[in-house]
Amino acid sequence: MERLIEILEDIQPGVDYENSQDLIDGHKLSSLSIISLIAELEEEYDITIPAVEIIPDNFNSAQRIMKMIERLQEEY
Amino acid sequence: MQLSTLLLGGGGKSLTSLFSLVYLFVFLPGCIIVYTALPKKCKKYFLLLASYAFFWLISSSLIIYLILTTFSAHYFGIWLDRIGTQMRSHLAELPKEERKAAKAVCVSKQRRVLALAVILHIGLLLVLKYSPFFTTNINTLLSKLGVSVQLEVPAAIMPIGISFFTLQAVSYVIDVCRGVVKAEDDLFKLALFISFFPAIIEGPICRYGQTADQLWDCDKIQYKNLTFGIQRILWGMLKKVVVADRLNNFVTTIFDTDKDYSYGGAIIAIAAVLYTVQLYMDFSGSMDAVIGTAEIFGITMPENFRMPFFSRTISEFWQRWHISLGAWFKDYIFYPVTTSKKMKKLTSSARKKLGSHYGPLIAGAVALFCVWFCNGLWHGSAWSFIFFGMYHFVLILTGNILEPLVQAVNKKLHINSGWFVYRLLQIIRTGVLVIIGELFFRARGLKAGMMLFGRIFTDQRFEEVNEKVFDKLRLDTYDLIIVGITLLIVFTVSILNERGVCIRESLAKRHIALRWAVLYGLILFIIVFGAYGGTYAPVDPMYAQF
Structure with missing residues (x-):
């Protein structure tokens, strides 16, 4: 989780990623940040994030992003 | 009188207007009465029948395109679902380290089938809606090149609502491929989702997961x-x-x-x-x-x-205006383009050189161009509509490019972007930009649009x-x-x-x-x-x- 928070802060600083639960719904992560985030996550965690996974439910908090990563890792 | x-x-x-006498006082009340009188199990079939009757009344024999679209979406949905099911059972039998390669093979097969489905559906839309436009432009090009051959311009045959029901059908097939929804075995249920009569003329463009079950679980009118x-x-x-x-x-x-x-x-x-x-x-x-x-x-x-004229940016405006179309383009064009292998590679390398804002902007700009080219063309087969799309593409891209600069200026001048006056000025600016876009959208062609727009600055004649x-x-x-x-x-x-x-x-x-x-x-x-x-x-x- 620490590494994920680091990636998020590197992409878009100034957001409380530990506690925020509305990263997408609250417009805290822009669509450009999401494009960066996906590229970084795929590299870091050796996963493939298809377009279908880009929904608020998967990106609204760091915890949810982590959950998605774990699920995608499990799929292989 | x-x-x-x-x-x-x-x-x-x-019946092309939902405010016409025949719709409000004959068709709709008739549907309500028959729907109420029928037993529960027959209601859904009646809604389907009413939807097809409605479409036949507004399009007569062109209903064949709706039927073809429905059959095709049903067939491709089942085909894609079968590939997905076979893939899952095959992967479950394999050791973990072999799954990735095996999955890639299956996904590739699924993608080929999906590409065929999309080409067929969008191809039909292109042929019906755009062939006169394409032919006219080819003829212009040929005459400019000095070639005496001219192609015959086909007559426009366009069933009302084809742009809406085609996008719904395509979204269903893609969603099945992505595993978002299960393929529908019941052809009638899918047919009702694609043809539901109030929405077939002007949308909204619904997703299968949003309305299909509701439409099929017909209950008595409350x-x-x-x-x-x-x-x-x-x-x-x-x-x-x-x-x-x-x-x-x-x-x-x-x-x-x-x-x-x-x-x-x-x-x-x-x-x-x-x-x-x-x-x-x-x-x-x-x-x-x-x-x-x-x-x-x-x-x-x-x-x-959702109150589009309260938007502070053009980007926000399109999240509030014709929301279902914007969401369709975002889910089926913007994100698939930006998350394609090449684009992701480009984003990764560009971010290292250009930073977190401008790095992803390159892939974002390519995807945005695709979205707005399609958006413009979707609205009509004329250069003015393509210009309309490109106009919004340039505005949104410029907004993104200038964002860090605006933030820096605001910081330097101690401007709080949350201030009422600041927000109001943003809303007014967005409104003006939208109105300019609509002028080109409504004008009789791109030339006329340019002329009308130019006159606002060159020949005001306030006395009029x-x-x-x-x-x-x-x-x-x-x-x-x-x-x-x-x-x-x-x-x-x-x-x-x-x-x-x-x-x-x-x-x-x-x-x-x-x-x-x-x-x-x-x-x-x-x-x-x-x-x-x-x-x-x-x-x-x-x-x-x-």
Whole structure:
């Protein structure tokens, strides 16, 4: 989780990623940040994030992003 | 005589307007009565039959394209689902380290089938909607190159609503491929999702997961749904008949009938503003009628507008205007392009060199270009529509490029972007940019659009903005007062809705006398202040042609 928070802060600083639960719904992560985030996550965690996974439910908090990563890792 | 013209709004001869007499007083009540009389198990089949009857009445033999689209989406859905099921059972048998390679093989097969489905569906749309445009342009190119051969320009054969039901069918097939929804075995259920009669002319573009089950789980009509649905239709009628139709003479004269463009820039600028208001009132009013009709049958349709003129940026505007189309482009074009292998590689390397903002902007710009090219073309087969798309692409891209600079300037000048005045200026700027876009959208071709836009700056003729000219353009002071009051009512209700106040829910809790008084008041307002009869000409449903 620490590494994920680091990636998020590197992409878009100034957001409380530990506690925020509305990263997408609250417009805290822009669509450009999401494009960066996906590229970084795929590299870091050796996963493939298809377009279908880009929904608020998967990106609204760091915890949810982590959950998605774990699920995608499990799929292989 | 005049009242009958109101009831025949939208031409009245056909069902293409959900505000026409034949729809409101014959088709819809007929559907409600038969639907209520039928046993539960037959209701869904009746809705399907009613939807096909509706489409046949507005498109006659062109219904074949709806049937073909439905059969094709059904077949491809099942095919893709089978590949997915086989893949999952095959992967489950393999050791973990072999799954990735095996999955890639299956996904590749699925993608080939999906590509075939998309090519067939979008190809049919392209052939029917754009072949005259493409042929005309090829002929122009050939003559410019000095080639004497000219292709025969095919006649436009376009079933009403094809752009809407094609996108719905394509979204269903993609969603099945992605595993978002399961393929539908029941052809009739899928057919009802694609053809549901209120939404087939102008949308909203629904996803299978949003409405298919609701449509198929037909239940008896509830009193609350019936009254809420009627109220919503009347609300839409208020927007359409009182405002959109009242502005029609002025707008049509400036953009269509005044062939020599004899008016000055000031009147053209006013016409651009009024056309934008008219388009919003017509389209959002039609959406009220669609959502209201669906509500009567207990179906919740997605909203297509959320106070677009309160947007601070063009990007935000398109998240609030024609929401279902924007969401379609985002889910099926923007993200697939930006998350393609090449783009992801590009984003990773560009981010290291250009930083977190400009790095992903390259992939974002490519995807944005694809989205806005398709958006422009979707609206019509003419260069002015492609220009309309490119105009918004440039505006959104420029906004993204300048964002760090604006933030830096704001910081330096101690400007708080949350300040009311700052926000207001952003809203006004966005509104002006939208109106300029709509001017090109409405003009008779790109050349005419350029000419009209240029005249706003070169030949204003402010002296033309007087009562006499407005009277000549059939928009007198009385019309302006009615439009102003109605817009104020619509604006107030929109603000309350935005703040989570549901006026219909609050009204439902009041005494029955008050409820009916409000309903009758609304009907009376439409009858008294609606623009019908005399010299008024109702607007044809604007988005039906797309």
